[in-house]
Structure formats: structure tokens, C-alpha cells
Amino acid sequence: MASSKFPLAPPEHSRPHAPMGEGCFLGETERQQPLALKEALAKIKNWFRANSLWVMAYGTGCGSIELRPLTTARFDMERFGMAMRPTPRQSNVLIISGYLSVKSLKRVIRAYEQMPSPKWVVGLGSCTINGGMYWDSYNTINRLDLYVPVDLYIAGCMPRPEALLEGFGVLMEKIKAGEANGWNHYLEQMDWYKENQKKLITDWDLPDYNW
Amino acid sequence: MSFPLKLMWSVIGILVAIAYGLLISGIIRKVMARIQGRIGPPVYQGFIDLGKLLVLRTATHHGVMFYLAPIFRAAGGIGLYLLIPVVVGVPALENFSFTGDLLLVMYFMFFGSLGMALGAAESGHPHSSIGISRGLSQMTAFELPFALAVVALAASAGSFSISDIVMAQQGGILHWNLFTHPLAAIAAFLAFLGMNMYAPFNIVGAPQEIPAGPPTEFNSSFLSLMMAGRSIFAVAKMVLFMDLFLGGATNLLEVLVKTFLIYFWSVFVGAVFPRFRTEQSIRFFLGWPTVAGVAAVLLVMLNR
Numbered sequence: 001m002a003s004s005k006f007p008l009a010p011p012e013h014s015r016p017h018a019p020m021g022e023g024c025f026l027g028e029t030e031r032q033q034p035l036a037l038k039e040a041l042a043k044i045k046n047w048f049r050a051n052s053l054w055v056m057a058y059g060t061g062c063g064s065i066e067l068r069p070l071t072t073a074r075f076d077m078e079r080f081g082m083a084m085r086p087t088p089r090q091s092n093v094l095i096i097s098g099y100l101s102v103k104s105l106k107r108v109i110r111a112y113e114q115m116p117s118p119k120w121v122v123g124l125g126s127c128t129i130n131g132g133m134y135w136d137s138y139n140t141i142n143r144l145d146l147y148v149p150v151d152l153y154i155a156g157c158m159p160r161p162e163a164l165l166e167g168f169g170v171l172m173e174k175i176k177a178g179e180a181n182g183w184n185h186y187l188e189q190m191d192w193y194k195e196n197q198k199k200l201i202t203d204w205d206l207p208d209y210n211w
Numbered sequence: 212m213s214f215p216l217k218l219m220w221s222v223i224g225i226l227v228a229i230a231y232g233l234l235i236s237g238i239i240r241k242v243m244a245r246i247q248g249r250i251g252p253p254v255y256q257g258f259i260d261l262g263k264l265l266v267l268r269t270a271t272h273h274g275v276m277f278y279l280a281p282i283f284r285a286a287g288g289i290g291l292y293l294l295i296p297v298v299v300g301v302p303a304l305e306n307f308s309f310t311g312d313l314l315l316v317m318y319f320m321f322f323g324s325l326g327m328a329l330g331a332a333e334s335g336h337p338h339s340s341i342g343i344s345r346g347l348s349q350m351t352a353f354e355l356p357f358a359l360a361v362v363a364l365a366a367s368a369g370s371f372s373i374s375d376i377v378m379a380q381q382g383g384i385l386h387w388n389l390f391t392h393p394l395a396a397i398a399a400f401l402a403f404l405g406m407n408m409y410a411p412f413n414i415v416g417a418p419q420e421i422p423a424g425p426p427t428e429f430n431s432s433f434l435s436l437m438m439a440g441r442s443i444f445a446v447a448k449m450v451l452f453m454d455l456f457l458g459g460a461t462n463l464l465e466v467l468v469k470t471f472l473i474y475f476w477s478v479f480v481g482a483v484f485p486r487f488r489t490e491q492s493i494r495f496f497l498g499w500p501t502v503a504g505v506a507a508v509l510l511v512m513l514n515r
Contacts, residue, residue, distance in 0.1 A: 052262075073247060078250075079250045079252065080252075081256050081260075086418070086423050087428070089430040090426075092267075116267045116268070116271070116431045117267070117268045211271050
């Protein structure tokens with residue numbers, strides 16, 4: 001798909017972010033708390049979130065072959081509290097592993113919106129960045145962040161499991177620092193994302209938001 | 212001991228039991244990882260998971276029963292724990308055990324699962340329904356040998372009170388029901404494998420098969436309450452088996468050692484066996500464990 005159909009850069013944040021990057025809209029009760037307390041609470045919450053990442057076990061492309069070794073003795077991602085979950089309701093990280101066909105994009109949107117926030121998306125491999133070797137394919141997307149907010153890209157074709165572990169380390173640091181706010185951006189710029197998604201998915205039969 | 216004081220001790224007991232259950236879940240993951248040659252998560256990973264599930268922002272639900280299911284599950288665990296004396300003779304740790312508590316315990320063991328079945332069915336996910344039908348059939352199957360073992364012990368002790376059964380086993384290791392009623396012990400400890408739902412009897416959760424089973428649609432805080440409920444339920448079961456077969460305990464250290472051994476019997480079996488199919492699991496429980504249970508009851512009747 002030629003990406004010239006779309007504006008290349010997502011719009012800027014229309015709203016200021018929460019202090020310390022709590023990474024979400026603050027509720028009414030939290031808005032009234034003093035700033036120092038808010039920051040301290042955000043730090044504690046983000047530490048919990050970062051140290052227990054549950055990964056959605058969903059492979060879209062050939063990159064998912066590099067995800068499997070992470071659960072084995074050689075790489076063992078459970079050391080970092082990460083686990084594979086079979087259902088989007090219980091996952092926090094969605095990994096788009098390699099090329100993403102338009103048909104799978106629909107399922108990805110559905111799975112992504114069903115995940116409880118805060119949630120993070122990791123784009124794995126060059127296919128998610130610029131299309132990679134599928135850049136002129138008729139049925140794969142070229143830029144993932146036009147459709148779902150991506151918090152971290154891991155480049156390579158394919159990145160080795162070591163690179164994935166390194167990437168998850170970076171993601172954990174970003175979450176602890178409150179910088180992984182992609183899901184917040186998705187809520188803020190919902191119209192822009194939906195417009196892009198609908199341009200590509202011609203047989204759109206999803207609800208406006210998949211609760 | 213006055214009622215408010217007893218209540219306070221019970222609340223403390225419940226909190227300690229939840230913490231112990233979470234710690235055990237971490238140890239299980241560590242043990243499994245070491246068996247598979249991995250390093251594994253830290254032993255306190257259960258606490259981190261619980262904390263993380265509590266601070267997730269979105270919690271989607273699918274109706275009233277869906278809301279109530281984790282509450283039923285936790286209530287089943289807490290109710291079960293409150294009925295079982297942890298250390299007989301120490302009022303603070305006897306909870307609310309009374310004469311005939313064993314009958315109520317037998318009922319309460321399955322209360323949480325039934326509530327869970329109603330709630331998970333409302334989520335409407337096909338994997339939930341499959342998991343529930345499997346779980347309830349397996350439950351019916353392993354309840355039989357367990358009930359027979361309990362009847363044998365109660366008939367032998369002449370009482371349906373857990374405290375009386377513990378008192379009947381005092382006087383040394385060889386007085387434990389594990390050794391005086393070996394057939395009942397075999398029936399009950401095989402049923403225990405089914406209760407804990409580790410392999411080969413993990414047909415309910417069945418990873419890689421019906422991915423998460425009944426809790427498929429449960430998220431964030433619902434899941435955290437279920438985790439807490441499951442922890443306390445596991446602890447209550449361990450304490451019950453300790454009271455019934457390992458002669459109870461005289462202090463908390465003994466409780467720790469005995470319950471740990473009881474629980475890891477099912478974990479170690481689970482670490483080395485593949486999964487049964489549903490009908491294999493049911494046939495297993497209705498086979499030798501039930502025969503052992505019937506034989507245990509007959510032996511007790513003949514010896515009276």
C-alpha cells in the first residue's frame with residue numbers, strides 16, 4: 001500500500017500529558033491530589049506495570065518464530081516477569097511480529113482495543129517500520145504507527161531473540177519513566193487513527209471501539 | 212476467646228494465607244523453571260502480578276454474574292479457610308471450626324468453582340464454556356474418591372469434626388492417618404492432584420489447548436481478585452489435608468513444612484506428566500482412586 005495516501009506524521013499531542021507521565025488521563029480523584037503524591041504513586045504503579053509485562057501470544061508474520069525461543073531455557077523472558085498470555089483481556093504488550101496483512105490488521109485493532117490500558121505495542125522487524133521486503137506488496141501495510149500507536153520498534157529482518165530481550169529492557173525503562181504513552185495517544189487521536197484504519201479496511205464491520 | 216478478638220485473628224490469618232499462597236505460586240514458577248533448565252521469575256513475582264493487575268486502568272465486564280464470579284471464588288476460599296483449624300489447641304489459629312465442620316468444608320470446596328462457572332459462562336467466550344464443562348465433570352469425578360476417604364476417616368475417628376480427627380492422630384508419626392489409613396490416603400491424595408489442576412489433570416485451564424479456560428475474558432481487577440481467591444483456596448486445601456492426614460500441627464513452622472510438602476506433591480507430579488484428555492481424567496478418578504476409597508471405607512467398617 002502506498003503510504004502517500006496518508007499524512008505521514010501523526011498530529012502533535014493536543015492535550016498536555018499528566019505529570020511524570022502517569023501515562024493516562026488522570027481521574028477526578030487523582031487530579032485533586034498534590035503533585036508530589038501523584039508522582040510518587042505514578043512511580044510505584046509504573047514499577048509494577050514494568051515488572052510484570054504479559055505479552056499477547058499473537059504472531060502476525062514470520063517474526064513470531066523469534067518470539068518462541070524467548071520462553072525457552074536459552075533466553076527465558078520469565079526472568080523479567082514476562083509471560084505469554086493467550087487472551088487480549090489479560091495482556092499488556094502486543095507484539096506485531098513482522099509483516100501485517102490488511103486482513104490481520106482488522107484482528108490486531110480488535111485485539112488492541114480489547115486489552116486493558118495501559119497497553120503497549122512493539123513493532124518487530126523492518127516490515128513494521130517501512131514495509132521491509134514487502135514494501136510493494138498489495139496486501140500488507142508499510143507503516144504500523146499509522147494504524148496503532150507503537151511504543152517501540154525493534155529493527156532487523158529478523159531481529160534475534162537477544163535483540164528482542166534488549167528491546168523489552170528498553171520498553172521497561174520507558175514504562176518506569178512514564179514515557180511509553182502510545183495508548184494515550186490512541187485515545188487522544190482516535191479520529192485520526194480510525195480514519196487511517198478505515199481507508200485501508202474496505203469491509204469495515206467493527207464497532208467504533210471494541211470494548 | 213471473645214468473638215471480636217477471634218475475628219481479628221481470622222482477618223490476620225486470611226491476609227497471611229493470601230501472602231503465603233502468592234509466595235507459593237512464585238516458588239512453583241521458580242521450581243518449574245529450574246526443572247525446565249531456566250532461571251525463572253523471582254519468587255515474589257506473584258505479588259508483582261497482583262499489584263500490576265490492580266493498577267490497570269480499564270476493567271471491562273460483561274454483566275452481573277461476571278462481576279460476582281471472582282467474589283464468589285474469593286468467598287469460597289475465605290469461607291473454606293475460616294472453617295478449618297490451622298493449629299488445633301491454639302484458639303487464635305483455630306478459626307471458626309465447630310463440630311461437624313467437615314461436612315460444610317466438603318460443600319465449600321466446590322462453592323467457588325460453581326460461582327466461577329456461572330460468571331465465566333456469562334462472558335460468552337467459547338473457551339470459557341468448554342473449560343467449565345470440563346471442570347465440572349472432572350470435579351464430579353474426583354469428588355467421589357475424596358468423599359469416600361473423608362467418610363473413612365470420619366467413621367474411624369467417630370466424628371465429623373476436623374479437630375477430633377486431628378486429636379485422634381496424636382502420639383507420633385505412625386499415628387497419622389497417612390499411615391493408619393493408607394488406602395484412604397491414596398484415594399484422597401490422588402483426588403488432590405485433580406483439585407489442584409496441575410498436569411496431568413490441567414484440562415480446565417489447558418494452556419495451548421483452550422488457552423486460558425474459564426478466566427479467558429477476565430481482566431485487570433477481576434483477575435487480581437481471582438488470584439487472591441485462588442491463593443487462599445490453595446492454602447485452605449493444604450491445611451485441610453494436613454489436618455486430615457498429617458496429624459495437624461502444633462506450631463506455625465510445622466504448618467509451613469507440612470503444607471509445603473503436601474502442595475509440592477501435586478506440583479512435582481505436574482512437572483513431569485503430560486495432560487490427560489477429559490474422558491481419560493474422569494476414567495482415572497473413577498478407577499483406582501475410587502476403588503481405594505471404597506476399600507478404605509470397608510476396612511474401617513470391618514475393624515469397628
